[in-house]
């Protein structure tokens with residue numbers, strides 16, 4: 001017997017935006033998914049609503065904003081794959097409220113970001129962006145003034161997570177001193193040392209580099225007062241999120257020559273595609289490296305991310321495994337050969353579990369396997385049963401108060 005409510009793989013629709021790497025498409029196809037639409041840019045507004053209305057899985061990168069309003073227009077959506085590290089572009093609570101799991105690639109581009117930041121630190125300490133820009137205009141600035149080696153300088157890392165620690169190791173290998181500020185106590189790698197106050201870190205660093213996520217606590221965390229606290233002639237690098245730095249304050253500090261230079265990969269407002277204009281008060285400043293949010297854009301990182309996130313979506317689609325979801329209880333599930341697998345996502349409120357189990361005892365349905373995981377907001381129960389009972393059980397489970405979503409796999 002086949003359930004009417006289980007979806008054949010050939011009918012499961014994927015929408016991959018923002019030029020997700022072909023490695024993701026290859027993996028999905030190899031796993032039997034054929035309905036994959038790709039769009040090279042971010043979508044928004046009505047265009048995004050129209051497209052998302054009909055898909056079961058969406059893949060995005062950092063530019064597509066999945067708001068509560070967008071989720072309200074996605075009745076079939078099962079999961080979101082962020083083919084990047086950041087998930088700030090997704091309203092994770094709205095997704096959870098609709099029983100939509102969100103996945104990302106937390107490590108695949110850390111090395112790419114760390115390499116870019118180190119390269120920028122070296123170039124800025126040597127004044128290369130300025131000298132190169134001048135040469136392009138026919139000038140010739142052969143001078144050692146304001147040119148320094150990176151060896152022996154202090155790198156101040158704000159946010160000592162995956163990228164911050166990777167950078168710490170690489171910087172020490174080049175002979176730098178590393179200090180870091182993080183809201184959490186972290187084990188320093190090598191000879192790095194944790195500094196308790198942000199302003200103290202700013203005051204002692206030759207190069208300050210930001211690697212915090214976009215959070216309420218990191219919004220505009222580097223403004224006029226923080227830049228004033230930095231060493232005269234130091235450098236600021238931001239490859240985290242555009243909302244972390246008050247860009248006007250940075251522009252003023254650069255004009256006033258308080259800072260030697262800066263490198264920005266992320267901006268408060270970023271163009272949604274390569275065809276849109278980039279607007280910033282930092283345009284035209286020769287001592288500023290401006291890159292179009294390419295910290296994680298290497299062939300290596302993108303190929304790895306494509307595989308990593310596509311694998312997570314396939315596992316969740318095929319057998320309900322939610323391991324490493326950023327908004328969902330994590331359950332690693334065995335295969336369910338010969339059984340139908342019922343997935344039940346519900347609000348974490350009293351009485352739901354007993355109501356679920358009541359469904360099976362009332363209807364004399366034997367449970368072959370049951371798995372449960374909860375977080376503070378939702379519960380995720382997976383139940384393996386005989387195929388003959390799955391239509392009835394699914395219907396009854398859908399009526400349990402607090403139910404957010406049900407699915408059946410076989």
Ligand SMILES: NC(=O)c1ccc[n+]([C@@H]2O[C@H](COP(=O)([O-])OP(=O)(O)OC[C@H]3O[C@@H](n4cnc5c(N)ncnc54)[C@H](O)[C@@H]3O)[C@@H](O)[C@H]2O)c1
Pocket residue numbers: 085086087106109110113158159160161162163164181182183184211212213214215217218239240241265266293294295296297
């Ligand atoms: N430019 C790019 O292309 C690019 C690529 C990858 C990641 N990123 C950005 O970099 C961010 C960091 O990535 P990651 O993988 O290192 O993340 P991570 O979660 O591993 O590390 C973030 C660190 O920041 C710390 N932190 C949080 N709030 C803080 C605060 N208010 N003050 C100080 N520290 C704080 C955390 O404790 C953690 O140690 C991502 O969230 C993403 O937004 C950008």
Ligand SMILES: O=C(O)[C@H](O)COP(=O)(O)O
Pocket residue numbers: 061062063083084085086087109293294295296297
């Ligand atoms: O969060 C990330 O991993 C980076 O910001 C990269 O985003 P992207 O995939 O849009 O380049």
